Amino acid sequence: MKTSIIGYPRVGALRELKFASEKFFKGEISIDELHRTGADLRLAHWKIQQQNGIDYIPSNDFSFYDGVLDTACLLNIVPERYRALNLPPLATTFAMARGYQGPQGDVKALAMKKWYNTNYHYMVPEIDDSTRIRLTGTKLFDELLEAKQHQIATKPVLIGAFTLLKLAKYTGAKQADDFVQEATEAYAAVLAKLNELGAEWIQLDEPQLVTDLSPEDLALFAKLYSGILSAKGNVKVLVQTYFGDVRDCYQELQALPFDGIGIDFIEGKKSLALVRQYGFADDKVLFAGVVNGKNIWRNRFKSTLVLIQELRELARQVVISSSCSLLHVPYTLKHEAKLPEETKRHFAFAEEKLQEFAALKAILEQPDPYSSSYYQQNEELFNGSRLINNEAVQARTAALSEADFTKLPEFSERLAIQKSKFRLPPLPTTTIGSFPQTAEVRANRFSFKKGAISEEQYKQFNRDKIAECIALQEEIGLDVLVHGEYERNDMVEYFGECLEGFIFTENAWVQSYGTRCVKPPIVWGDISRSKPMTVEYSAYARSLTNKPMKGMLTGPVTILNWSFPREDIQLKDSALQIALAIRDEVLDLEANRIEIIQIDEAALREKLPLRQSDWQSEYLSWAIPAFRLVHSGVQAQTQIHTHMCYSQFSDIIRDIDAMDADVITFEASRSDLAIIDAINECGFQTEVGPGVYDIHSPRIPSVDELKQGLHRMLDKIDVAKLWVNPDCGLKTRGVTETWASLRHLVQAAREVRATL
CATH class of the missing domain: 3.20.20.210 (TIM Barrel)
Incomplete structure (x- = not known):
């Protein structure tokens, strides 16, 4: 079994990125020093994943502010009011994220919204009638090459075209359909560049696919990817979904020439039923999100193994994946000195989840997975008691009546x-x-x-x-x-x-x-x-x-x-x-x-x-x-x-x-x-x-x-x-x-x- 991570926390084990960024904003460090901090963090994140045997390590999941904003900048979606500031590229990105008030001008920041059902916030791309979506940035490729220099192969990660166009704010007469051709050509250019650089995979994040989709939405998705995938060359394309199931487009995903499909089996209530009902295409890899990327409790291997074993019967090629990016959980338990060991053993932060991937891989390599020491230790944890109940609290809740909710x-x-x-x-x-x-x-x-x-x-x-x-x-x-x-x-x-x-x-x-x-x-x-x-x-x-x-x-x-x-x-x-x-x-x-x-x-x-x-x-x-x-x-x-x-x-x-x-x-x-x-x-x-x-x-x-x-x-x-x-x-x-x-x-x- 191979393993994959959708994304990894950016800020560092001790919030190194936060502190460096704030020093930069205050003028206490140079932009070169900030970039060095970013490079150090990226290398540390790649190495810890490599050490735990992750087969598909993401790159371009790092950001100095926000991944959606990075995607907009990569594809030239920068409103004129920010271009007019004539700032360096990263400073322009920060102006879009935080607003700018200084000698170059006075502009408000882009709108900011919650990232689906999480406490993470993304910057809303703003598209007007004069916007020309095209590949102009290099960050995606720079980080791929940066990892290669350290002998680490990665799968670049990018917000997918459909999600990008659906999340954008349109300030003119044009709407998403008017930018299909430009978006298609821009993403095709990304794939062409990745082919040139020898990338094996690209992960295109399409969380919008787990929402309610109209016939018009499905038509937009199909139009975009029919064009994008026709230009993919040798690079393999993983369409990655998370935060729910893809009930409205499962068969469409199977029909399009994706090389891999990432499906969330934690929050996706109907994900397993969809695979059972329709099967899974033999020419595609199922990236199965079976390790919770949002919560911090240990994975129960017993339940996960049952699920993986069934999926292996339904799909020819299965990769164990996180349900979403690990951005939504803390970095590591290593710096938690005050929590008792008996308490900490119930938790898995991002680094510990990497260890869970390694353990699941080792268990599945055994002739009898259930005899593995990893499995036995996990079962012992879940069969124990945490002594968490308070009978008085439970009785008070049970006694509530309709009058208690009426003012x-x-x-x-x-x-x-x-x-x-x-x-x-x-x-x-x-x-x-x-x-x-x-x-x-x-x-x-x-x-x-x-x-x-x-x-x-x-x-x-x-x-x-x-x-x-x-x-x-x-x-x-x-x-x-x-x-x-x-x-x-x-x-x-x-x-x-x-x-x-x-x-x-x-x-x-x-x-x-x-x-x-x-x-x-x-x-x-x-x-x-x-x-x-x-x-x-x-x-x-x-x-x-x-x-x-x-x-x-x-x-x-x-x-x-x-x-x-x-x-x-x-x-x-x-x-x-x-x-x-x-x-x-x-x-x-x-x-x-x-x-x-x-x-x-x-x-x-x-x-x-x-x-x-x-x-x-x-x-x-x-x-x-x-x-x-x-x-x-x-x-x-x-x-x-x-x-x-x-x-x-x-x-x-x-x-x-x-x-x-x-x-x-x-x-x-x-x-x-x-x-x-x-x-x-x-x-x-x-x-x-x-x-x-x-x-x-x-x-x-x-x-x-x-x-x-x-x-x-x-x-x-x-x-x-x-x-x-x-x-x-x-x-x-x-x-x-x-x-x-x-x-x-x-x-x-x-x-x-x-x-x-």
Whole structure:
């Protein structure tokens, strides 16, 4: 048996790429030094895969920011506003990803969206009528040759033509069909160059194939690949899918002259049934995704061997593959010194998954696979007990009734009560919650964790920062204040650390976008709250101001979606357990005179099934009630806010309204505000705050720019329902740019307010 990896984590075992990139952005290292860091990481990643016997090692899965963006740059999909900056190639890429404000000009970044059902974010390629798709870049080939210089053969990886055209944003009259010929020729040129360089395989990633496909989509796919594959020459083409099954195009994939087809047997619910029903072409290699690329639990060899053995009977050539790129799991367990060995043996991060591939290969080479020591050790692990159950938590969840999910009085009555209570001006201004986590803030938290300062010293520092934050918010004139969240390392990890049932790592970082990495908690057992988590700091902040103060919480669905979940119970059960814990916190905040409480569901859409037919039955039927459970017990005058990342909510807008919050803020500045049209079409009752500026970019928006954005919103939203806020939390931004942007935001709101 041969083995294949779809992709590997980029940031390094200790986030070397993140730190080098941030130094480059600050001007502390040269672009040559940044490139050297990239080369060192690529070599380390290739070597560890080679050492574990991976037969199909990917190249071009490395990126300084994002693979979709790299593909766009490779194929000349660079809008003119970025070309006009006249920056070096990598600097142009960064301008597209982060925006640019400097001597060469002032441009916003491209839109950024979630990568299917993951917490990774991709940059949305932008195509206008003047775009000419053609091969102009060399990165794909450079990395192939770079690996060859180290005597490592790789299969170059590239986003496929169909997925690229489907994910792109079209800003002119032309649409995807108008670029078929150019895209076909560009990909054919890629294949021609790979033939010239002697590459054996290329992996074309087509995750769009696991979504609902229309007849027009199938026609577009067939048109693209009929042309591309006719020019493939000697290089073998693997069409790689992941995150689901290919039920809408399985037979079309079999009919086209691909040399390999990558199929996900972890998230692909119907993948095995498709192979059973239709068989698998003898002239193709089945790259079977049987090792979970998203979760961190050990693979159970017993189940995987049964699956592989059946697939070997159904397909002539089978390669063991990951279900998706290992980009979505941490790098290695080697740097987890605090986790007990008995705990760590249950986990497999990216490097350990490579060892699982090696073990599976060794097991399958045995005459009797089930007698292998690797197999026996694996079975011993899975037959053991982790002692994870909490009977009180399970009983509380089981006792829930319909009344626990219903908030009274109804929205219209609550709205009148809250308007009378808070007496906020039109276009009330606020932020999403967090303020910059400076080096000083992080050092304080680190010193406390290491025992270098006392708990009182740690808390006093946080109180001082909160007082400073409140004073500055009052000085610039924000209407609803927050405490800044200086005690929180992460919006999910912080709450996980305060709850029973989670365990935590030291270095299990996963890339979210660019240099942004997160360290997801691990759901180890049943979840409960043993003490208040946020009340102390929120109550202190409340004592410093007469303005409304928001208590800041993370919602149950986001906590679950941004954690590594258990695989032994349903997601619904974990979500309800977390919801009950957060509900207790909501009621404690209310009892301490916190009259506005924001419960963020930034990741609500993230785990929405990729096929619409599965939305209600597999997700929304429990995700929306879990949120309602959190806040259904508060009094009418307590105003409930929530926040959601990105504006891809038009198709579930009625479900979002059913969350029954009083105010919802959306990340919207990089979108075309289509979310507002959806809100109006469904009669959305909740007050809304579409983000007026992009916090993922260091740009400082001008007052005029913000006013123009507010006027566009007011063309579509009743002034009585519109809030003014940034896109998201300000944790990752610098202090100077943050306060300058907020001053402009408040000034813009006041000037627009004066015209009403």
